[in-house]
Amino acid sequence: MTVYLDCNSTTPLDPVVREAMLRFLEDEFGNAGSRTHEFGARAKQSVEEARRSVASLAKADAQDVVFTSGATESNNLAIRGLAEYGRREGKTHLVTTAIEHKAVLEPFEQLERQGFEVTIVPVDASGAVSVAAVEDAIRSDTLVVSVMHANNETGVVQPIEEIAEQLDPEGPYLHVDAAQTFGKLDDPLQHPRVDLISLSAHKIFGPKGVGALIARRRGRARPPLEPLMHGGGQERGLRPGTLPVHLIVGLGEAAQQAAQDKVERAARCQEIRRGIVHALAPLGVQFNGDQSLVMPHVLNCSVPGVDSEAGMLACKGKIAISNGSACTSVSYTPSHVLEAMGFSEDRIEGAMRLSWCHLTPDADWQALIRQPLARLAG
Template sequence: MATYLDCNATTPVESEVMDLMMRYLAEEYGNAGSRTHEFGVRAKQAVERAREHVAAVVGARRDDVIFTSGATESNNIVLLGLAASREGATRRHIVSTSIEHKAVLEPLEHLVEQGFEVTLIDPDQSGRIDAQAVLNAVRPDTLLVSVMHANNETGIVQPVEDITAGLPDAVWLHVDAAQTFGKLIAPLQSPRIDLISVSAHKIFGPKGIGALISRRRNGQRAPLSPLMFGGGQERGLRPGTQAVHLIAGFGVAAQLALRDHTQRQAACVAFRDGVLTAMARLGGQVNGDQEHCLPHVLNVSLPGLNSEAAMVALKGILALSNGSACTSTSYDPSHVLVAMGLEPGRIDSALRLSWCHLTPAVDWPHVCEVLRRMM
């Protein structure tokens, strides 16, 4: 069986998470909105416990957490919901980056069609955005700055802390933290980050559940208008019956992420040494500044070797990718690597390897042998 090296797409589910989810599927199956009996009360308690655990990861309050289906939905609520607010009627400029996930870029394209002006900041070849370039793009009519915390394709961490330090109070700040929630702790605890999008399935929880963290700043939250209506759940921003088993699983995953952060990171760093050694033997060119890279991700180009061919050759040995899972059916070149200014050949040969503390050892000499035959 192939060793799974696509944890940026989704992680395995921790056994403690699975056990609790099964309990809320098979035994505690009450609706959290049913307050007239003990099944509903216990379901509601499970939801609120999970809300506390998710909030704790970023140093937020329990009532700051709005459960969604994942970071994509959270991103859409932020971008489209803020644009539809009263503030969005008068301030119609947004600053973001050209390396955002499509869950940000596509809603921004929609807003442009609605008359908004969007400024996208490009990275340099390091894969990082210049914080000052973001701040310089802010105007009196800027409503929002939306910057991902770490890129899903390269693992490069963006200078969110520098942006928070210089951003005017009037501008709302949104961070897509799908790749860093529960992995980089301190930066996301900044009270200047107003809105944070997260997904459970990136931190060893279930797919189909995530959250939007919406903090109060100076006594106010960002004025988000709902995209759906009916039921009033999640402060009216995400109506519908709460998926208690998914929410409970997310809560445990968040609790474990905070508790085991140091050990998980150490395991990822140790595994990284083997990856770097193997790729160096193949003459690999690492994409992005490794001083600012997450410890569990490597984007590397293997000269003379098409990435699609490499993945086929490694089928049954390694399960890896050449970009975002959300665009894996597209044969267009990575918009992230293009924005970094990499040459076409280097982009075509780029592979993304992403692992975790649960990843078993890999026979790297064998991997190198398979790939060397194709070069």
């Protein structure tokens, strides 16, 4: 049996979540927009329960939650959805970091082509952005600051709370791509100055195809978002279309399970981490990113003399791992994250990402990881 170690790409579906979803595929199949009968009423009630479950992890109001197809759409809605307001108000400067997911960097690039000015804040070998560097990048005409919570390739957690503390209460909107941390590291996301939070269900043992944007109000004022699509008026007019009730129920159940089991899940992930690090130690691996800042379920490392493609091939049939973001793995290009951290070409080309979860079984990590990589390393 191949041991799955690619949980930053997607997680297994929690059996409890699956059971909750099946009910809304087989029995409760009503449209949440149908107001005239009990099928629609029950569907709408279940959607609102899920909305409350998602909001609770960020200590947000349930009405601040907009359901989307996932974090990529949420990122686009948060960034591109503010563009018209920015033009009206003369706020056409954007700030982000060099290690963001492409789902943030590419919307920024699109706005830059449309006349916005973009400042990209660098990182050092730690993989973490400097709070002072973010603060220095902000200007009077800055519309939005977008900083991911934890990097999808290295697992390095960014100083979201510290950045939020430095922002003027009426200053630029703070957007956080929390795809890798929502349901795992929620306290920083509860900071009232974090205005916009993107998340995906399939990163927290829920289904693919659903996520949310939490658009936290400042007082009574909602972030001035414009929809990317039109037609139907669902989700306060920000995301039209018939709601996928079974997927939303799955996200809500996944959020509930994450809230209940967070401590136990993290402890299990730390236990697995110790076993993997111990197995790799004799190979003289280089850990990419400050390990004191890394999520407990992620390890990005390079084995001297071993190319990542060869390493993954050697481990094939034993463990399933990746060498970067799943969204860019179809045509391999060097990691822009590791390049931004200043690593050598050899180190970048040798980088492999291992990511696990509380459902990962106990394994002989020496046999599964060390031995095949040791043969390649000579």
